[in-house]
Amino acid sequence: MSYLASNGGIYLPEQVPALDRSKLKDLSTLPYWELCYQLLSEFIEEDYLNHSDFISKNFEDFDDPKEVIHVTKLQGGLKIAELYHGPTLAFKDIALSVVGSLVDSLLEKKKKKAIVLVATSGDTGSAAIHCVRKMVNADIIVLYPKGRCTQVQELQMSTVQSPNVHVFAAEGTSDDLDEITMAVTSDTAFAEEHGLMIFNSANIGRILAQVPMYFYTYYRLCSIDSMEPLEVIVPTGGCSSITAGTIAAKMGLPIKIVPCTNNNDVVTRCIQNADFSQGSHVHHTYASAMDIQSPYNMERIFYMFCDGDGDLVQDMMESFGSHGKSVIPSHVYASMKKVIPESYSANDEEILKTMKRCWDENSYAICPHTATGVSFHYAHSPTIQRVVLATASLVKFPDVSRACGIPMLSNPRVDALPQVSPQVPIMKEGDDWEALLRQKIIEITKQRSK
Numbered sequence: 001m002s003y004l005a006s007n008g009g010i011y012l013p014e015q016v017p018a019l020d021r022s023k024l025k026d027l028s029t030l031p032y033w034e035l036c037y038q039l040l041s042e043f044i045e046e047d048y049l050n051h052s053d054f055i056s057k058n059f060e061d062f063d064d065p066k067e068v069i070h071v072t073k074l075q076g077g078l079k080i081a082e083l084y085h086g087p088t089l090a091f092k093d094i095a096l097s098v099v100g101s102l103v104d105s106l107l108e109k110k111k112k113k114a115i116v117l118v119a120t121s122g123d124t125g126s127a128a129i130h131c132v133r134k135m136v137n138a139d140i141i142v143l144y145p146k147g148r149c150t151q152v153q154e155l156q157m158s159t160v161q162s163p164n165v166h167v168f169a170a171e172g173t174s175d176d177l178d179e180i181t182m183a184v185t186s187d188t189a190f191a192e193e194h195g196l197m198i199f200n201s202a203n204i205g206r207i208l209a210q211v212p213m214y215f216y217t218y219y220r221l222c223s224i225d226s227m228e229p230l231e232v233i234v235p236t237g238g239c240s241s242i243t244a245g246t247i248a249a250k251m252g253l254p255i256k257i258v259p260c261t262n263n264n265d266v267v268t269r270c271i272q273n274a275d276f277s278q279g280s281h282v283h284h285t286y287a288s289a290m291d292i293q294s295p296y297n298m299e300r301i302f303y304m305f306c307d308g309d310g311d312l313v314q315d316m317m318e319s320f321g322s323h324g325k326s327v328i329p330s331h332v333y334a335s336m337k338k339v340i341p342e343s344y345s346a347n348d349e350e351i352l353k354t355m356k357r358c359w360d361e362n363s364y365a366i367c368p369h370t371a372t373g374v375s376f377h378y379a380h381s382p383t384i385q386r387v388v389l390a391t392a393s394l395v396k397f398p399d400v401s402r403a404c405g406i407p408m409l410s411n412p413r414v415d416a417l418p419q420v421s422p423q424v425p426i427m428k429e430g431d432d433w434e435a436l437l438r439q440k441i442i443e444i445t446k447q448r449s450k
Helices: 021-027 032-040 051-056 092-110 123-132 151-158 174-185 188-194 204-221 240-250 266-273 298-304 310-323 330-339 348-362 368-379 398-403 433-449
Strands: 070-073 079-082 114-119 138-145 165-170 196-198 230-235 255-261 275-277 325-327 385-390
Touching: 021 032, 032 051, 032 204, 051 092, 070 204, 079 204, 092 114, 092 123, 092 138, 092 204, 114 123, 114 174, 114 433, 123 138, 123 151, 123 165, 138 151, 138 174, 138 433, 151 165, 151 398, 165 433, 174 188, 174 196, 174 433, 188 196, 188 433, 204 230, 204 240, 204 385, 230 240, 230 368, 240 255, 240 298, 240 330, 255 266, 255 330, 255 368, 266 275, 275 310, 298 310, 298 330, 310 325, 348 368, 348 398, 368 385
Parallel strands: 079 385, 114 138, 114 196, 138 165, 230 255, 230 385
Antiparallel strands: 070 079, 275 325
């Protein structure tokens, strides 16, 4: 259940199955839950997949359990795949709803308990809390960067009253928090003793559970009979979604992927110029969930485009970790560009202009993360079918809504949140965060043994 392999790498399937056209066509008529089940069956033994969970459990908290993803067509050929109709109004709900039930079932079969660790830049924390609070065999510890999430995001995490939910705010960035959780979980003996798990996108289960999003969106817009190509525009931070998209493409789905970033443009420079290097610091932007300078899922993407040369990828990632930059070999870059041909970066000014334009032209509200993708659409006329993945509801970002002059939206899920956040423990700058996290983990394990 660890996200780390014994050699320190992160997991990918040994093989990505190539689906023939007949199989692709058979999948095209399935409801989302069944499509999800069928695709995961290509990677996970059926003993670990409970078919009835996919029907009645995994998506029961969504606005429409039968139509998990909504596709909206707007002016100027703009098409939006709305991935935010889950309980916390973000795309993370889709994958984590599946991962939570899979993990709980696995823990039950093995008669084990787990402690889930999540370092979040915004939306992952609340989505993970929502699924873990219903699990009987797990606790969750969430770390979020103080002052770098929106008020709604903080309320979704800090106001949950459940004995198996533990939330900390830290005076740092989400990249800082990723380093702490990875340091703790890479201590194999400690991780095994306490049953540590990661629900960030380092967890391969979460990546695989995002693959069906691409298939379902494709089938809503394109004809698989003619293998019509689809350009998928993806707001990008840690690269979990484009990793899932790459897997979908390698399975035979005829898609091209365009990652879009904010000022934290590591991925954009990587795709555009073969420049895989960190910026000088993490920029705090309106698209805060994408404020990331260490997109660790690029390790998986490089591996899928280098013919499985693990030694090469290890050298690349060690260089990136040690020096903040790495050279992308020409053959890897050329292979990657066939599936991910271009990328785009939108600064805060462009994000606000795009949000306002989309509202003025369509009376349709997009979040600042989605706006990075729509900015690409406004800057580049499509030559094939195109869709932008909408990652979250604007209702989670009221300050950004005010900044660009869009009327304030409401949502019953947000309206139901307590408006005063309870005090959460603070990991202060200068504290030994790793020691504090280890101490909390030990406390939870001791509490269970009573």
